[in-house]
Amino acid sequence: xxxxxxxxxxxxxxxxxxxxxxxxxxxxxxxxxxxxxxxxxxxxxxxxxxxxxxxxxxxxxxxxxxxxxxxxxxxxxxxxxxxxxxxxxxxxxxxxxxxxxxxxxxxxxxxxxxxxxxxxxxxxxxxxxxxxxxxxxxxxxxxxxxxxxxxxxxxxxxxxxxxxxxxxxxxxxxxxxxxxxxxxxxxxxxxxxxxxxxxxxxxxxxxxxxxxxxxxxxxxxxxxxxxxxxxxxxxxxxxxxxxxxxxxxxx
Ligand SMILES: Nc1ncnc2c1ncn2[C@@H]1O[C@H](COP(=O)(O)OP(=O)(O)OP(=O)(O)O)[C@@H](O)[C@H]1O
Numbered sequence: 311x312x313x314x315x316x317x318x319x320x321x322x323x324x325x326x327x328x329x330x331x332x333x334x335x336x337x338x339x340x341x342x343x344x345x346x347x348x349x350x351x352x353x354x355x356x357x358x359x360x361x362x363x364x365x366x367x368x369x370x371x372x373x374x375x376x377x378x379x380x381x382x383x384x385x386x387x388x389x390x391x392x393x394x395x396x397x398x399x400x401x402x403x404x405x406x407x408x409x410x411x412x413x414x415x416x417x418x419x420x421x422x423x424x425x426x427x428x429x430x431x432x433x434x435x436x437x438x439x440x441x442x443x444x445x446x447x448x449x450x451x452x453x454x455x456x457x458x459x460x461x462x463x464x465x466x467x468x469x470x471x472x473x474x475x476x477x478x479x480x481x482x483x484x485x486x487x488x489x490x491x492x493x494x495x496x497x498x499x500x501x502x503x504x505x506x507x508x509x510x511x512x513x514x515x516x517x518x519x520x521x522x523x524x525x526x527x528x529x530x531x532x533x534x535x536x537x538x539x540x541x542x543x544x545x546x547x548x549x550x551x552x553x554x555x556x557x558x559x560x561x
């Protein structure tokens with residue numbers, strides 16, 4: 311692997327002594343789409359949140375594009391490079407703000423000047439168009455909100471997107487649209503994805519490699535070809551696969 315976009319070494323996160331993330335190490339290459347799966351409570355969100363600086367990590371190292379970070383301190387440049395999209399587009403967007411305002415905010419924070427052009431382009435990129443610009447987010451459907459959340463992440467031209475169950479709050483048909491939109495953006499922009507999902511079908515569709523988590527640890531790392539041909543080394547992964555609804559793809 312060339313210099314990884316994201317390198318996590320022995321990352322430990324504890325909550326009152328409980329090891330929610332137990333010395334996890336991962337290298338994710340630039341341009342790679344990397345999945346994180348595991349049962350509920352296995353530490354997937356904690357890992358993503360610790361990378362994003364939303365949780366502090368107690369020990370270990372995080373290196374992003376060659377820059378190292380500790381604890382939960384992140385700087386402007388980090389958030390220009392790394393953006394996160396959350397599961398719940400209802401919670402992550404302020405309901406009483408217009409789409410315009412929601413898209414303007416990250417541009418202002420990061421000092422972009424040509425805001426008009428960027429907002430118009432962002433709305434086009436996520437398939438909404440300028441007719442949505444002055445709508446309030448509470449007037450949008452779940453799928454439209456998630457498109458705005460994606461636009462808000464992409465508008466500052468990041469290199470890495472952290473995606474925490476980005477479609478699991480949406481209907482199946484809308485899920486596919488958002489996943490396609492994300493995949494298109496990744497290809498067009500050469501983005502690196504780190505995607506958490508409980509749905510192995512989603513991971514199989516979107517990712518090239520994945521880590522399987524259990525009780526705060528990575529118990530297995532494999533590529534999607536191995537996932538599809540069921541070359542696992544643990545029964546736990548097999549059980550996850552069986553439990554993942556709709557996973558029907560055969561080797
Ligand atoms: N802020 C917190 N305070 C205390 N415990 C926490 C906190 N955040 C997470 N945990 C605990 O850490 C463990 C891992 O949680 P996490 O949310 O990372 O799991 P997950 O794999 O993302 O689960 P799910 O698929 O259900 O979202 C759980 O036992 C959870 O209760």
